[in-house]
Amino acid sequence: MYLLLFWFATVGHGQTTNYALKFIPTFNNQPLQLYKAYYLPNINDSITIEGLRFYVSGVKLLKGVKVVHELVNGYYLVDATIPETQSLELDLPKPFIFDQIQLHIGIDSITNVSGAMGGALDPMNGMYWAWQSGFINFKLEGTSPVCNSRNHKFQYHIGGYMPPFNALQTVTFSCTNDGDLTVYIALDKILGSLDLKLEPEIMSPSAKAISLSTIIKQNFTTNIQP
Amino acid sequence: MKKLWLILFGLGLLSFTVSKGFKLAYPSYFPKPVYDFKKNPLTQQKIDLGRVLFYDPILSKDNSISCASCHSPYNAFAHVDHDLSHGINDQIGTRNAPALINLAWQSEFMWDGAINHLDMQALAPISHPKEMDEDIANVVSKLRQIPMYRGLFFDAFADSTITGAQTLKALSQFQLTFISANAKYDSVMRKESVFTEQEANGYHLFKQHCNSCHTEPLFSTYEFTDNGLNIDSTLNDLGRVVISHNPLDSFKFKVPTLRNAAYSFPYMHDGRFAKLSQVVTHYTSLTFCNQKDKRLQQPIILTQNEKVDLVAFLLTLSDKSFVFNPNYSYPKEILARWRRD
Numbered sequence: 001m002y003l004l005l006f007w008f009a010t011v012g013h014g015q016t017t018n019y020a021l022k023f024i025p026t027f028n029n030q031p032l033q034l035y036k037a038y039y040l041p042n043i044n045d046s047i048t049i050e051g052l053r054f055y056v057s058g059v060k061l062l063k064g065v066k067v068v069h070e071l072v073n074g075y076y077l078v079d080a081t082i083p084e085t086q087s088l089e090l091d092l093p094k095p096f097i098f099d100q101i102q103l104h105i106g107i108d109s110i111t112n113v114s115g116a117m118g119g120a121l122d123p124m125n126g127m128y129w130a131w132q133s134g135f136i137n138f139k140l141e142g143t144s145p146v147c148n149s150r151n152h153k154f155q156y157h158i159g160g161y162m163p164p165f166n167a168l169q170t171v172t173f174s175c176t177n178d179g180d181l182t183v184y185i186a187l188d189k190i191l192g193s194l195d196l197k198l199e200p201e202i203m204s205p206s207a208k209a210i211s212l213s214t215i216i217k218q219n220f221t222t223n224i225q226p
Numbered sequence: 227m228k229k230l231w232l233i234l235f236g237l238g239l240l241s242f243t244v245s246k247g248f249k250l251a252y253p254s255y256f257p258k259p260v261y262d263f264k265k266n267p268l269t270q271q272k273i274d275l276g277r278v279l280f281y282d283p284i285l286s287k288d289n290s291i292s293c294a295s296c297h298s299p300y301n302a303f304a305h306v307d308h309d310l311s312h313g314i315n316d317q318i319g320t321r322n323a324p325a326l327i328n329l330a331w332q333s334e335f336m337w338d339g340a341i342n343h344l345d346m347q348a349l350a351p352i353s354h355p356k357e358m359d360e361d362i363a364n365v366v367s368k369l370r371q372i373p374m375y376r377g378l379f380f381d382a383f384a385d386s387t388i389t390g391a392q393t394l395k396a397l398s399q400f401q402l403t404f405i406s407a408n409a410k411y412d413s414v415m416r417k418e419s420v421f422t423e424q425e426a427n428g429y430h431l432f433k434q435h436c437n438s439c440h441t442e443p444l445f446s447t448y449e450f451t452d453n454g455l456n457i458d459s460t461l462n463d464l465g466r467v468v469i470s471h472n473p474l475d476s477f478k479f480k481v482p483t484l485r486n487a488a489y490s491f492p493y494m495h496d497g498r499f500a501k502l503s504q505v506v507t508h509y510t511s512l513t514f515c516n517q518k519d520k521r522l523q524q525p526i527i528l529t530q531n532e533k534v535d536l537v538a539f540l541l542t543l544s545d546k547s548f549v550f551n552p553n554y555s556y557p558k559e560i561l562a563r564w565r566r567d
Contacts, residue, residue, distance in 0.1 A: 115265055115345035116394035123349055124363040124390030130349035132469055133342035165471065206471075 017092040020180040021059070021101065023078050024086065025052055027188045029224045034080060040144070042192050049142040049187060052080035053127060055106050055120070055135065056088065061098035062172070068096045075107065077120040077127060101181055102172040105217060106137025109161040109168070134159050134205065137167055138216055140190070147200035154196055158213050160205025167209050169217035186219040248273060250330065253407045255415055255443050259330035261344060261402060266395045268402065271382040276400025277557045278378060279393065284368055285348075286314055286358035293351070293397070296323040299554040302486035302545075303327070303404060309497025313357035320461050322497035325490035327406045327483050327548070332448050337479045337495040338466045339450055344401065345394045362390045369393065374564040406485050406548040407443075414542070415443070421542065428539025431532055435509070436484075438521045445484040445543065452477040454518040455508070458496050465495070477517065488544045502537050 025032040027049070037046040056078060059071040071090060079085045107121070112134055116123065127136045136159040143152045160167045175181045193215045202208050248268035250259075279285065283292040296311040297303040303326035305311045311323040321337050335341035341350055351357040352365060369375040370388050380386040382396060413419040421429060432440075441447050450466045457463070457477065466475040479495045493499040499508065510526050510533070512518070528536065548554075 113342045115262070115343040116391040116398070118389050118391040122390045123346070123394065124366050126361075126363060128346070128349065130353035130362075132340045133346045162470070 017095045019090045019092055019177070021056075021088040021090060021103075022086060022180060022182040023056070023088075023185060024182060025080055025185045025187055026224065027186075029186075032080060032187055038188070040188065040192060040196075043144065043146045043196055045144060045146045047142060047144040047191060047196070049080075049140070049191075051139065051141040052185075052187070054078050054138040055127065056103050057107055057111070058102075058104040058170070059088075059090065060102040061092075061096050061177075062100040062102055063096075063098050068098050069093075075111070075117075075120045077125060096177060098177050099174060100172050101175050102170060104168055104170050105213075105220065106159065106168045107135040107161070109166065111135075112161040129157075129159065129204075132204070134161055137169075137213070140187070144196050144200075146197045148197055149200040152200075154194075154200040155203060156194070156201070156212060157203040158209050158216065160209055162205065165205035165207070165210055167205065167213040169213050171217055171220050173222045175222070181222065183220055183222055184224055185216075186221065189219045190216055248403075250402065250405060252405050253412060253416070253443070256407065257331065257444075260333045261330040261398075263402075266345070266398060268399055269382065271378075272396050272399040273403055274557070274560050275378045275382045276396035276398065277554075278375075278560055279397050280400050281556050284372075285352055285360060285365055287360040287364075288314060290314060291358050293348070294556070296351075296357075297326055299551070300489070300549050301325070302406070302489040302549055304490035306489075306491065309492050311357075313351075313354065314359045317356040319354070319356050320463055321495050322492065324480075324482060325486060326401055326404050327485050328444055329404060330402050331444050334448065334480070338469050339480060340469050345391075345398045348394055348397045362393070366390050366393060374561075377564065378560075403553065404548075406545040408547045409485065409545040410542040412443075412545075422538070424535050424538045425542050427532070428535040428537070429542075431528065431536045432539050435526050435528075436536075439481045439519070440484045446481045449481050450475060450478040451481060451519040452517055453479075453481075453509075454512045454515060454522055455494060455498070458498065461496055463496065484540060485543045486545055486548060488541050489549055502540055503533065506533050506536055 027033075027038050032049060032052070034049055034051070037048050039045075040047045054077075056076040057074060059074055060067050061069040069092060074090075076088050077085060111117075111121070121135070123130075127139065128134070129136060136157045138156070138158040140156045142154055144154060145152055147154050158167050173181060173183065194212070199208070202212060248270050250268065252259075280293045283289045283295070285292060291313050296305040296308075296313070298306060300306075305323035309322060310318050310320060312318050324337065329344055332344070333342070335344065335347045336350065341347045349362055352360050352362055366388055369379075375388060376386040379388045379392060383392050385392075410419065414421055439447055439449065439451065455477075464476055466478040467473060469475075487493070487502060491500055491502075493502070493505050499505050506528070509522070510528050512522060512525065
């Protein structure tokens with residue numbers, strides 16, 4: 001029994017190809033520093049980011065339009081406060097030739113109705129709505145003096161899986177299969193698109209959540225834009 | 227280190243062999259359950275853990291409220307004599323605590339269907355500021371400090387880490403055993419007894435006027451519908467529309483089962499009716515309103531005697547063996563075992 005287990009472990013290892021998918025949140029094209037006061041032009045005031053967490057799932061490797069590999073049951077919770085979570089080591093069963101990587105920002109609707117799951121999906125991670133079932137796909141929190149809210153906080157908890165408010169977004173990146181892929185998340189652009197003063201909170205499935213999810217998607221890029 | 231790993235692995239195997247699958251018994255005239263047991267296979271150990279959790283106020287912020295506080299087994303897991311339930315610090319909520327019966331046949335929970343899976347249901351009362359006002363992550367950290375729970379989780383999951391998912395799955399397992407299928411109605415279906423003349427007449431009237439929403443054998447279709455109740459202006463509860471954002475879902479609430487209705491008073495989403503006879507009178511005195519369910523557009527006309535007969539039939543849905551099932555009661559024998567160890 002134990003020998004068999006050992007055999008699986010070694011054989012599995014020999015064939016695995018490691019490929020890393022990295023996520024770097026940025027502000028003004030520089031890696032984000034949590035709790036640092038940044039200047040944001042559209043509000044003409046400062047802003048401080050205290051937390052950023054989002055789910056990555058449904059990772060697919062594509063060659064042209066063909067899916068060459070899919071990471072089934074791969075759910076990752078990226079957390080800006082935990083550097084290890086910002087690099088996803090994809091354990092590929094064998095080397096693949098691919099030129100694009102596709103992924104979901106969030107959790108698909110089937111997983112949303114599948115009951116309690118552990119690991120990244122455990123509701124104790126604080127990425128699940130208790131009052132109305134559903135995962136929070138993307139959570140961005142912090143403060144700005146302009147926010148008309150308690151303690152000048154802003155809280156954007158974006159989720160929802162039921163039509164018409166399905167906030168799941170899918171992004172596709174061109175890449176090469178011989179180097180890791182780094183995805184930058186331009187938080188200055190995401191926050192710059194929001195009305196921080198009058199709408200410092202979006203925390204339920206809604207049209208506003210959908211429109212913010214689209215802006216979030218547009219700001220997941222593989223190149224730092226000047 | 228390697229040795230320790232082998233010992234732990236061995237213990238894991240041992241406990242897997244001890245955990246025997248638990249088979250739920252339900253009548254042949256019941257449909258297939260909708261709960262996916264493959265994702266959460268029942269075992270006696272997990273059911274026992276769920277039972278201990280269900281009765282433990284540790285799930286609430288100040289350790290004062292348990293699931294059983296509002297879902298008592300002696301009332302078919304409803305909150306007897308409370309139109310609206312009170313939670314932490316005696317705060318009153320906005321809805322009547324529903325009876326917990328035959329949950330394996332339901333896929334949407336709460337009066338408005340806010341919850342999409344039995345596993346996730348417990349999160350709502352745990353985190354509601356007027357119910358338990360707690361957080362699942364904090365519940366887990368409290369449980370981790372208690373040796374009995376480390377032991378119960380180890381017995382159940384071959385792992386004493388304790389996670390939120392395990393806590394929720396164990397609570398589901400206990401609640402999945404809440405099967406009520408042993409009322410007089412069931413014995414008549416199984417041809418072990420017969421209805422009285424009054425009950426038989428009530429059953430006839432039931433099939434004519436009630437069965438399209440409270441459909442046998444579960445006595446509900448579990449749909450969301452508007453049964454013509456006037457809105458209570460002290461609550462202004464709009465029902466399912468708040469969840470679905472579909473204006474057609476205004477004033478819609480889940481059709482509750484009629485099983486054990488006599489044990490689970492008061493009735494309706496806001497507990498406005500204390501007696502079954504008042505519920506029957508509601509349906510016989512509906513005025514025209516095109517918003518309500520199509521099945522209620524035709525007036526229901528019943529004589530005084532027919533109303534009595536209908537209630538007599540509803541009483542045949544009372545399942546004594548369900549409400550007094552010792553396997554559902556406070557888990558004193560499980561707790562005693564852990565105190566002794």
